[in-house]
Amino acid sequence: MAELNRLSKEEFHQTGKLPLTVVLDNIRSCHNIGSIFRTSDALLIETIWLCGITATPPNKEIHKTALDAELSVPWKYADDTLEAIRQLKSAGYTLYAVEQVENSISLPDFRVDVQGKTALVFGNELKGVQQQVIDLCDGAIEIPQYGTKHSFNVSVSAGIVLWELSRQFR
Secondary structure, rough: OOOOOOOHHHHHHHHHHHHEEEEEEOOOHHHHHHHHHHHHHHHEEEEEEEEOHHHOOOOOOOOOHHHHHHHHOOEEEOOOOEEEHHHHHHHEEEEEEOOOOOOOOEHOOOOOOOOOHHHHEEEEEEOOHHHHHHHHOOOEEOOOOOOOOOOHHHHHHHHHHHHHHHHOOO
């Protein structure tokens, strides 16, 4: 770990996190959930909200891709994503759905408010972010794509967007 300049578990827990929260809206795949935990650990994301059918730790399938990040990144569970969104809004977060919708902001043009708290909502692998959730968000971020496919895997989307926003915070 020292050779890689990585934090110990104790150092990780004492290190300040980015004011950036992830909301997973009905994610089906435990491997995607675990991958998002691992990315969130790597980028010092504050919290993950697991909503609806999204599985929660402890779970061996989440662990398979999280590699203990499910133990380092704080998480909360909400039966309904709308409940999580309302709680985050009341706590002063600005919310963005990561989704292809009308009036979305292209990721290269998006600028995070580094003085504020931001929450990003990532949606179900087949249906995306629920429309009711999008309607409660302050905006939407879209990742430009240029090939024949018009979507990324949710864990890939999370990696791309979280890396860019964490870069902006730093």
